[in-house]
Amino acid sequence: MNISVVGLGVEGQQATIALLKRGHDVYSSDINRKIDLTLLNETEINKESLDLEIGSHNLDKIFKSDAVSVSPSLFEKDICKNIIEKNLFISDVMTKHKDIKTIAVTGTNGKTTTSHMIYHILSNAGYKVVLGGNGGGGFSGYTELLLKANEDEYDFMVIEVCDMTLAFCDYMFDIDLVVATNIGYDHMDVHGSIEHYTEEVGEFIKNKVAVLNTNDENLLKIVDKSKKTLLFDKYQHKLELFGSFNLQNAEAARVACIELGIIEKTIIKYLKTFKSVDGRTVKINYENNEIVIGKTDNVDALKAVLDEETFDIVIIGTPRKHETCRFNILDYIKKYSPNTLIIFPGLDDITYDYVQYLNKLGYNKDLMVIKEIKDIIRFIDENTNKRIFIGGNGQAKITEITSKLL
Template sequence: MQMPNNNPANQKLPLQGAGGALRLAILGAGESGVGAAYLAQQKGYDVFVSDFGAIADNYKKQLQDWNIRFEEGGHTEAEILSAVEVVKSPGIPDKAPIVKKLIEANIPVISEIEFAGRYTNAKMICITGSNGKTTTASLTYHILKNGGLNVGLAGNIGKSFAYQVATESFDYYVLEISSFMLDNMYKFRADIAVLLNITPDHLDRYDYKLENYAASKFRITHNQTAADHYIYCADDAETLKVMEGKTITAQQLPFSIEKTIETGAYLDKDNIVINIHQQHFQMSITELALQGKHNLYNSMASGIVAKVLELRNETMRESMGNFRNIEHRLEFVAKISGIAFINDSKATNVNSTWYALESMSSPVVLILGGVDKGNDYGMLKELVRQKVKAIVCLGKDNKRIHDAFEDDTEIIVNTGSAAEAAQIAYHLAEKGDTVLLSPACASFDLFKNYEDRGRQFKDAVKEL
């Protein structure tokens, strides 16, 4: 079903000014920045890419192949401050000196999503939340693609949105949107906005205030009209708290596993039920590919999107039953000597680790640690007492983990590499146990990113 998109982000900027093409500067040369550079070049801008750090070889080659000017290892301020607009990669905080100077100079700083949204009339399905957004975005894409829709998957996942806008012609996009992306989105509009949950995460970027982070997440509803849809978790206390002070214009579609929902999704005994404008869908939770309490929420959110787009029940049932979860999210690695190894490296906050532990049915040796983003480990203590026989720390500074759990588990050991962590966890575990890598922390102290951490762990398990 094709639905019209009157996205305000589609307003085009003038491409020509006095003296030729307008300068667009791009900060950061990762997937997001390089994709934005390519699209900007296609649209006639004079593009300059600047990365304060080193640029990965594959991205450098792309920029060279496209004849796009770039620099690495620092910022040439005169080049950047001569831009009419700057596209900032989501990982760069507003407190970075160059960003402060741009703001002082009244030069607009926007996200790649905001920029790319101007150049497509596709319908936008935008998914955010502290936990579950990658799984939900991937499942939603899977259902829509199987339903025959011409759909792309982008945002915080896969090829950048901007690059796909430049090279593809999709009617729909499923976008996984982080709070960092939302912070620099202004005119962009989500036709369908999904907010899964709000739990403390990235508080170092939000003055250590949950209300600031929550306000960022709620930007997913900005610019929505009465023709749009806002899908949210009716069981999430923080979401409901923020909604009390908000006027939401879009049609609201809640989901819950705790109460019956008239228009939206809910759990009826062992069945997911979705009711939307006479559209009815029901499926046994035992048939869902994604198991565990947290995945009921993810499946409900994806199912509501599919019903809004009027996909057939048969397509939904088949897709929700055969979906394979993403790499690094509760990914089964191997069973060795009766010990299961699970890679949940994508769990970069405490709440994600809580969900992982909650879904475990056997004794756990938990691999935890990395860059602590102001974590409150209190919510894990009860589950650690119930399920965790040992904690293996994987990080440079593990003091806060020791302090948090010294009374809750007998064994806490430190390791400095994925190989060492896997080896020690293997020796601490017994037949029937699970070794769970679910770090609750970012990975940048020992690894390039959470993918690198997950892959090193999987390689280490295969060497056991």
């Protein structure tokens, strides 16, 4: 097929890669002449079938395509509306996935773990399950999931849905059940306010079964928006995971799977064997140090971990340069006041900006910047009998550090 990809953010690049790997002829475009194409450039694929255009969209090529994959950030734009009107939107051309019983997991934190828990239970219970979604959460993007779901027969589809792509996913997939883990203060530059974010989730759960966190005051405001609402609290059985927040994730998975017809005994059996997802929070005993490590890329995620116990040393990865909304992580760290704070480049190297922000806050504890992973490991080796937390932004680097500590 001749397929166009409009917009080359992370999702657009992942869509391009997914389509090329399947032998499609692909026209991909983005109007931003400075778009970062690192993911596309570093992926080993045959690019002979790729027609790449940066700086403009060729509407003639797009509208002559057999199908078009649109980046989620463009979903509300006129170009996407025109693509939908011409019946070219990829989920309107490839539709087999809409016949699969579909579970969407969204929220500020806990999406990836909860999605994997549901997948783990269903697949071990003997069902054929396809899992994927949010390219920013460690999956390979929504287009990859759609393509995979259209290639085979599945009993269930589990989608991790980023909070910034709710309307997009509501159109692209035929969702039966939504799990909303929580509503927190992340991506406020996109949502505008926590109230508007709550309204967006309320729209997302309309005409669906919703599994909502009874501990979240914002989710409790929208319990009447869904076709049927089920509330979850904390899981009451044994888990091999760190943190009380994972008890909420497990209970969300339990309630969802019961609604899907899985007996409780089976759910408990397989949650007991569930292991932490790569890059998510784990506890490690290393060289007489107790280390908790995992991505905590917003203040609510960080607080959930740091509230579990007192850490002597906190090591935090920086976000992308434009994500100044995530600097509030540092406000909480100032209140937490570890003996030593170390900053490393998690995504973009804005360690200087982090130091400047902390100076403005009047932070007066030990503060270090360490740029290289090998030097972070060396620093840990030089300490003993310490409680250390490693997190913040930069899932790939946090996963690499984890692998070196295990």
